[in-house]
Amino acid sequence: xxxxxxxxxxxxxxxxxxxxxxxxxxxxxxxxxxxxxxxxxxxxxxxxxxxxxxxxxxxxxxxxxxxxxxxxxxxxxxxxxxxxxxxxxxxxxxxxxxxxxxxxxxxxxxxxxxxxxxxxxxxxxxxxxxxxxxxxxxxxxxxxxxxxxxxxxxxxxxxxxxxxxxxxxxxxxxxxxxxxxxxxxxxxxxxxxxxxxxxxxx
Amino acid sequence: xxxxxxxxxxxxxxxxxxxxxxxxxxxxxxxxxxxxxxxxxxxxxxxxxxxxxxxxxxxxxxxxxxxxxxxxxxxxxxxxxxxxxxxxxxxxxxxxxxxxxxxxxxxxxxxxxxxxxxxxxxxxxxxxxxxxxxxxxxxxxxxxxxxxxxxxxxxxxxxxxxxxxxxxxxxxxxxxxxxxxxxxxxxxxxxxxxxxxxxxxxxxxxxxxxxxxxxxxxxx
Amino acid sequence: xxxxxxxxxxxxxxxxxxxxxxxxxxxxxxxxxxxxxxxxxxxxxxxxxxxxxxxxxxxxxxxxxxxxxxxxxxxxxxxxxxxxxxxxxxxxxxxxxxxxxxxxxxxxxxxxxxxxxxxxxxxxxxxxxxxxxxxxxxxxxxxxxxxxxxxxxxxxxxxxxxxxxxxxxxxxxxxxxxxxxx
Numbered sequence: 001x002x003x004x005x006x007x008x009x010x011x012x013x014x015x016x017x018x019x020x021x022x023x024x025x026x027x028x029x030x031x032x033x034x035x036x037x038x039x040x041x042x043x044x045x046x047x048x049x050x051x052x053x054x055x056x057x058x059x060x061x062x063x064x065x066x067x068x069x070x071x072x073x074x075x076x077x078x079x080x081x082x083x084x085x086x087x088x089x090x091x092x093x094x095x096x097x098x099x100x101x102x103x104x105x106x107x108x109x110x111x112x113x114x115x116x117x118x119x120x121x122x123x124x125x126x127x128x129x130x131x132x133x134x135x136x137x138x139x140x141x142x143x144x145x146x147x148x149x150x151x152x153x154x155x156x157x158x159x160x161x162x163x164x165x166x167x168x169x170x171x172x173x174x175x176x177x178x179x180x181x182x183x184x185x186x187x188x189x190x191x192x193x194x195x196x197x198x199x200x201x202x
Numbered sequence: 203x204x205x206x207x208x209x210x211x212x213x214x215x216x217x218x219x220x221x222x223x224x225x226x227x228x229x230x231x232x233x234x235x236x237x238x239x240x241x242x243x244x245x246x247x248x249x250x251x252x253x254x255x256x257x258x259x260x261x262x263x264x265x266x267x268x269x270x271x272x273x274x275x276x277x278x279x280x281x282x283x284x285x286x287x288x289x290x291x292x293x294x295x296x297x298x299x300x301x302x303x304x305x306x307x308x309x310x311x312x313x314x315x316x317x318x319x320x321x322x323x324x325x326x327x328x329x330x331x332x333x334x335x336x337x338x339x340x341x342x343x344x345x346x347x348x349x350x351x352x353x354x355x356x357x358x359x360x361x362x363x364x365x366x367x368x369x370x371x372x373x374x375x376x377x378x379x380x381x382x383x384x385x386x387x388x389x390x391x392x393x394x395x396x397x398x399x400x401x402x403x404x405x406x407x408x409x410x411x412x413x414x415x416x417x418x419x420x421x422x
Numbered sequence: 423x424x425x426x427x428x429x430x431x432x433x434x435x436x437x438x439x440x441x442x443x444x445x446x447x448x449x450x451x452x453x454x455x456x457x458x459x460x461x462x463x464x465x466x467x468x469x470x471x472x473x474x475x476x477x478x479x480x481x482x483x484x485x486x487x488x489x490x491x492x493x494x495x496x497x498x499x500x501x502x503x504x505x506x507x508x509x510x511x512x513x514x515x516x517x518x519x520x521x522x523x524x525x526x527x528x529x530x531x532x533x534x535x536x537x538x539x540x541x542x543x544x545x546x547x548x549x550x551x552x553x554x555x556x557x558x559x560x561x562x563x564x565x566x567x568x569x570x571x572x573x574x575x576x577x578x579x580x581x582x583x584x585x586x587x588x589x590x591x592x593x594x595x596x597x598x599x600x601x602x603x604x
Contacts, residue, residue: 009590032593035546036565043462049450052479111442114413132256136263155413187274188266198366220455252428301430
């Protein structure tokens with residue numbers, strides 16, 4: 001057993017200041033800390049989210065009946081299936097999802113609501129909405145002006161909650177939503193619009 | 203000692219993989235270490251980190267220079283600290299819930315006076331209080347007296363209204379002003395209506411059919 | 423309803439128990455990095471760690487109703503994953519050291535500092551793997567995950583004096599291995 005000076009343990013347990021250690025003991029303390037720091041580095045592993053969620057959604061033991069019922073039920077668009085064994089299910093679910101989406105739209109979860117974004121930009125080539133609901137990534141939620149009257153709209157399903165956002169016109173011009181009921185300073189010299197999404201189901 | 207020489211080369215900052223991966227490429231590289239440090243400070247103090255990450259992402263998306271991004275994230279951290287202290291002063295017991303800290307920080311950003319927020323927190327001891335605070339902030343933003351606004355919403359809670367139904371209370375008061383009443387009158391009218399304030403219209407089938415989900419944001 | 427920031431653990435638990443399975447994604451994203459790091463250090467293998475953490479998270483989802491303190495979800499998750507790691511170690515035959523903890527093949531374009539760091543990490547990981555599971559667990563929880571002895575007690579069910587002893591013995595054993603390699 002390689003017993004070390006108990007003061008080293010006291011320092012590492014936060015019970016004694018490192019300054020109280022004689023110099024010859026500080027090396028050992030630092031070596032332990034350095035080793036711990038190395039071990040505390042992030043481990044580069046692919047996210048487990050899709051694997052865990054697939055397992056959670058996996059049909060229970062009576063497989064045949066569960067599979068046929070599952071295939072016949074429309075699933076939310078965000079349903080993800082990753083493992084190789086379930087690729088067939090994924091393909092079937094994707095087909096059914098597209099089929100059902102045309103008829104009834106996305107199935108809203110209990111804690112989801114709808115945010116409607118509307119803006120008048122008569123000369124715009126593109127309008128996007130960017131905010132805390134998409135990590136401020138421009139270009140991911142596009143508004144549409146289907147009848148070319150200069151009024152751009154998007155209707156988005158979001159988890160219930162409060163979000164800040166702005167419109168981005170033609171990929172470069174950041175504009176607040178003047179129709180929004182709520183505005184808040186963005187700390188960058190502008191104002192963000194605020195939307196509170198309420199759950200549709202109560 | 204060779205061990206020492208090698209260990210001394212340890213220099214890479216040890217930051218949470220997920221925060222770094224969200225910010226890398228989205229904010230200027232010279233801002234990344236400072237923002238990450240601020241996030242770690244928030245985590246160490248038991249404060250929510252997501253508001254800081256969102257503020258940094260926002261600054262990056264708006265192509266704001268690094269110093270201003272850092273300043274904005276620092277300001278957000280200060281707001282979260284203020285919010286946490288307010289909750290403790292108002293009587294919430296540690297550990298303070300992250301959701302409550304962000305809610306109170308939000309109220310302070312929307313210019314609800316700290317004394318009003320503290321009063322609401324003390325009067326509504328059971329979180330979540332987000333809806334109540336948003337409802338009060340809506341009224342304050344439209345020029346209603348903060349204490350009267352708080353009184354109306356607290357009364358609504360005591361009359362059994364919860365969560366987003368409290369937003370209907372503030373909406374009702376705003377509608378009364380649009381009909382020509384003074385703000386004080388509006389509050390009086392709505393108070394008489396409690397708990398039967400009208401709810402919001404439900405979205406139509408066509409609205410739901412047109413709805414789509416955004417791309418999933420990066421995980422926290 | 424929450425504000426801009428992510429929902430609290432208690433709110434997520436309530437949502438999942440209310441039927442919103444997708445909300446469990448918040449739990450996974452919030453905790454998987456720390457749990458994977460912990461399990462990797464315990465098992466010495468990234469693949470085994472991924473298995474243990476994935477199993478633990480699925481188990482957590484299925485038994486979420488038994489989490490009596492949702493505000494301490496992190497502690498509860500670590501307890502589950504700790505047990506999964508112990509199961510994996512028990513199934514592993516004695517002396518079976520996973521191969522994927524050989525020093526990672528460094529890109530020649532990496533600086534010399536990176537190469538040395540990778541080698542040193544491999545050395546430390548091997549030293550850690552040489553500890554008994556109890557000491558390894560105690561060291562990792564204390565020094566890698568940065569938990570207090572109180573939190574460790576909540577996770578492992580062991581008394582604090584027992585945990586302190588294990589951490590102390592782990593430090594001594596680790597230090598000896600590291601010194602022997604210099």
